Amino acid sequence: MDIRCRKTGCVYNDKYTCKAKEILIEKDCCCQKFEENLQKPKVDKTQYIFSDNPPKYAPQRDSLAIEIECKAHCLFNKDGKCVANGITLNDIKEKPLCITFLKK
Numbered sequence: 001m002d003i004r005c006r007k008t009g010c011v012y013n014d015k016y017t018c019k020a021k022e023i024l025i026e027k028d029c030c031c032q033k034f035e036e037n038l039q040k041p042k043v044d045k046t047q048y049i050f051s052d053n054p055p056k057y058a059p060q061r062d063s064l065a066i067e068i069e070c071k072a073h074c075l076f077n078k079d080g081k082c083v084a085n086g087i088t089l090n091d092i093k094e095k096p097l098c099i100t101f102l103k104k
Contacts, residue, residue: 001068002060002086006044007096011037016046017058018089022067025082029072030095044091060086075102 003018012020012033024032046055068082076084089096 001066001084003066003068003089004046004057004086005031005089005096006046006091007031007034007089008044008091009036009038010096011035013037015056015058017060018066019058019061020066022069023082023087025068025070025072025087025098027071027073029074029098029101030093031089031098032095034095070098072098072101073104074098075104076100077104 003023004016005013005018006016007013008016010018012018012035020033022033026032068087069080070077070082071080074082076082084100087098087100090099
């Protein structure tokens with residue numbers, strides 16, 4: 001499962017890939033697993049994906065290696081579990097937002 005996260009200040013973020021064992025997406029689409037890492041720089045280079053010097057991403061994770069619980073009213077929410085092929089979390093608010101969200 002491809003889990004991309006632009007919240008570079010999270011302890012689970014490894015080159016824009018989430019390394020948490022489980023993720024909980026709340027009703028407001030915020031990731032509740034976010035834990036701030038005060039030691040890590042917070043530079044988001046994903047805006048340069050199409051430039052001559054694109055960001056380096058960590059490899060995607062096997063879908064069996066992570067469990068994504070979801071409370072959002074989303075098309076990909078099946079009985080509280082995310083069934084999307086992958087998700088992207090954005091750095092818009094204090095906590096990262098799931099931007100793969102599609103309203104039912």
